[in-house]
Amino acid sequence: MAEREISQAVIGRLPRYFRYLGELKDRGVERISSQELSGMMHVTASQIRQDLNHFGGFGQQGYGYNVEYLYQEIGRILGLDKTHHLIIIGAGHLGQALANYMNFQRRGFIFTGIFDINPAIIGRRIRGIEVRPMEEMTAFIRQNNVDIAVLTIPKSEAVSVAKKLTDGGIKAIWNFAHVDLDVPEGVQVENVHLSDSLMRLSYMIGRYESQKE
Amino acid sequence: MAEREISQAVIGRLPRYFRYLGELKDRGVERISSQELSGMMHVTASQIRQDLNHFGGFGQQGYGYNVEYLYQEIGRILGLDKTHHLIIIGAGHLGQALANYMNFQRRGFIFTGIFDINPAIIGRRIRGIEVRPMEEMTAFIRQNNVDIAVLTIPKSEAVSVAKKLTDGGIKAIWNFAHVDLDVPEGVQVENVHLSDSLMRLSYMIGRYESQKE
């Protein structure tokens, strides 16, 4: 079922479309044209139509797009209609914060386990889930059909733990460790390099200040 | 001092170069060619040379690049040689985690304040910094020459708080709220939309599974 390959640029924009559509839906808006959406999102109407057409004709000439339908479809494209089982590796500040802060279940992500090496933390409960020792991780993945591992451990251990995860059959890693992971073909990795993001902000501040001169 | 405008694509790659150079430096490597770096980073040597040349000729024909020097220069381009004062708005799970988890001072970011509306949290200390009431925010920005605000509050309040921040003279917002901020010209915004990132991962899982069929 080889669909034409979709560029990263398009995929990167889908969640934003999804967010705007969701807000329109909540406001009770029934239909929207690419022109109107263009105005709201500050992207060209042409790009919106082009992007959506990668996945099929969701609109109707002379009418525009049905908000509810388009919202559903983008959600489906993003795989949000499916259930994903998720574990967090590393129950430190960030791991705990994500467990508590992200509304995982809202989008079909089920938080089923959290692991750490620190004996002082093991056994504690986070969001009702008991912190387990790292040794149980591999068995847990198999037994609970875990799809996604959220990696919030120091970079020094991230590579070896990622190896264990992929050996254990994980499908995807949401990587917060500040290192590039090298995973086997078929394992998906999405990096969240927070310090990179902060550096870009720092760059933009500096560039603006030097422009003013 | 109008330098030629650098594309987002290039800027986005700078922190990654910086990270690899830092690791080479720590390993005591003295010089590196674009070819070698290309092999390590899985990008073309041509792109590396092209990217670096936007900022000046850091290399030397027949030799390559001096690791220490290039590391310094990229750091300087990213503004990491300058001190940035930073406050966190929202002392919830994520705000607290960032305060504790990010090694801000390491890159010249000085964490000077954290604010919340919740009376139960105000007065508590996080990383040695007392949580202040939101009302004090604007005065604090002026008095302490704050450059960057880290926004970790719910999206419902993010827009109005961002307005207060920019009115207060903030230079940049590191935005974790799940909403697009509309700020005056000259204020820099870097978004970290975690749920968008998780959705992209979900998309990649689904695409791979359907490819296998």
Next chain:
DNA sequence: TAGATTGTTAATCGATTAACAATC
């Protein structure tokens, strides 16, 4: 039907890669 707006093709723009002269 006439008007509106999509889906899609063509034109443009920008980013990446290739090639090679310059030079250490």
Next chain:
DNA sequence: TAGATTGTTAATCGATTAACAATC
């Protein structure tokens, strides 16, 4: 000097935008 590797120009590739025929 000869060899290596940059800096930079030219070629290619891909993504964005414009235009318009199709169609609701």
